[in-house]
Amino acid sequence: MAAMLLTGHGDVDKLVYHDDVPIPQPGPGEVLVKVTATAKNNTDRKAREGLYPVKKGEVTSFAMGGEPTLTFPRIQGADIAGRVVAVGKGVDESRIDERGLLDFNLYPDARRDINLTPDYYGHGADGGFAEYVAVPSDQFHHVPNPELRDAELAALGMCSYQTAYHMMTSARVSAGERILVSGASGGVGTALIQLCRIVGAVPYAVSQQEKAPALKALGAEAVIDRGDLAGFAERMLEATGGAPIDAVMDLVGGEMTDCFIDTMIQDMKARSTYPRLSIAGASGGNISEILWTRIYLYQVQIFGVSHGTREEAEQLIDWIRCGRLKPVLHAAFKLSDLHEAERYFVSRGSNFLGKIVIVPDSQWDEHGAPFALEGHS
Helix, strand or coil: CCEEEECCCCCHHHEEEECCCCCCCCCCCEEEEEEEEEECCHHHHHHHHCECCCCCCCCECCCCCCCCCCCCCECCCCEEEEEEEEECCCCCHHHCCCEEEECCECCCCCCCCCCCCCCEECCCECCCCECEEEEEHHHEEECCCCCCCHHHHHHCCHHHHHHHHHHHHHCCCCCCCEEEECCCCCHHHHHHHHHHHHHCCEEEEECCHHHHHHHHHHCCCEEECCCCHHHHHHHHHHHCCCCCCCEEEECCECCHHHHHHHCCCCCHHHCCCCCEEEECCCCCECCCCCCHHHHHHCCCEEEECCCCCHHHHHHHHHHHHCCCCCCCEEEEEEHHHHHHHHHHHHCCCCCCCCEEEEECHHHHHHHHHHHECCCCC
16 A cells, blocks of 8 residues: 655654555554545644653653553554445444544553553554554444545544543533634634534634634634734733633743733732633744743643543544534645645645645545645645
8 A cells, every 4th residue: 555654763864665565464453544634734744853851852752651652663643434345353344334533542551530651653553644544443434424524533533622522521611601712713712612503602713813713713703813912911811801811722832921821910819710721732922921820829720732532522423424514624635745734834824724735646536635735736
């Protein structure tokens, strides 16, 4: 089969396209999926560049379970859509031809309510930047919805949506609460806006103003520009009519985190719950300077979030099947053009909103071409 192999930590030259990779065989309890589309995530780039340090000064990828699981060569790509073409021992053959979406987690055990050593397909095991992948049958969820094209289904992938939902469940986001969503135009950000509306919370997006119309159409109550850090909290409070933000969903980190905390602690008498901050990204910097007195005197609760649980994934699949979650698909690229897709992803401009997906060349005409960037074939 054709596949893009990650051969080591580094730039895009470490991604090497091959057309002679053996097709994986489904083991007991697994299905073999013919991949039609796989959404790109920032974690693909960060894992490739070794940007998951857990100690200061370290350059590596995470190893939450002890030993590193990212070994080379590795096929990346977590958010896989496709069709079952074969089943392993113990899996009903009626599943063949099912179209579905992968719950991307490599779970350490069978628990449904907790996931303490998160790892995922495309990191600790081969993923979807290939023509075929073997995955657990109970994690490849049937989504027959005819209104969703395969590329759109991939754009609803669990890497973004499950991370977003776990940020919310960790912080106990509830109906009526005002929620600040940073990095709002990306995959997790657009997922957060939709999920807030589903549970009845009110999302306030932090993004560029030129993206405001699209983000408001998606469900954002208002869009606040991140410029002028000194006056950020005041502009945020102006958008809420002076009411404090109840909880922050932080995907930025760096110097912005302290500004986000400001939006929650301006008037503690106006609050009815503790200030809460969930963080699942650090696109603005991996180190933040925060006075701990601000955290413990204002009783700010901080939740580090990575991935999510089986229960949360199944809830998201139900919402997809019911049509309550809508794909935010920006564009599709051929698998053989993954270098170009990676560069485009990093340098994306003001017109970028949502997800890009990678489609095997053999599937391009049907599943990729309708969503190609203008000027690409």
